[in-house]
Amino acid sequence: MNEPLQQHYRGILETLGENPAREGLLDTPKRAAKAMRYLCHGYEQTVDEIVNGALFNAATDEMVIVRDIELYSLCEHHLLPFIGKAHVAYIPTGKVLGLSKIARIVDMFARRLQIQENLTRQIADAIREVTDADGVGVVIEAQHMCMMMRGVQKQNSMMQTSVMLGSFRASDVIRQEFLQLIRRS
Secondary structure, three states: OOHHHHHHHHHHHHHOOOOOOOHHHOOHHHHHHHHHHHHOHHHHOOHHHHHOOOEEEOOOOOOEEEEEEEEEEEEOOOOOEEEEEEEEEEEOOOEEEOHHHHHHHHHHHHOOEEOHHHHHHHHHHHHHHHHOOOEEEEEEEEEEHHHHOOOOOOOOOOEEEEEEEEHHHHOHHHHHHHHHHHOOO
16 A cells, blocks of 8 residues: 555655665665655544544533644645644633544644645534534644745744634634634743
8 A cells, every 4th residue: 555655755865866676775765655644644534433423511601721732734736844823722612522523633734735724724623513612712823844944934933723613703702702712832
């Protein structure tokens, strides 16, 4: 399954002027293929498989927030990592999602070739669809190696994206409560 990917990595090494037969690179195509498969394993998952029925009755209609969910993704433009954290909130309408499922949804979408703007939207849409929430808010803060290691080389740059759905979009009060709560130390 990884053999075609290994051959591509071998070709990349050769194109760069390297000798894939030298000691330090002998297993590099195999390791790189295995790493790339792992970094992109989100393509092999679905939201339904991840949630796996972990939706529970709850009388609450107050905001549920999961902060500081670390994420690792690959920029679809350069195949370089972007690393950061997601803050996810929703207002339940009778059902709450198992806590770990929120982090798993973030991981599933992050483990695909992405741009941060789309990642933020995909997470928000999935949470809303699964929970039928009154509203969903997602904020992602990430550092992009494509901007830090190449190009403009800005080491301290941080990209922030947000998606607000339902009551998070309609109500300034709800949106501000969410934004204030995720900024607490």
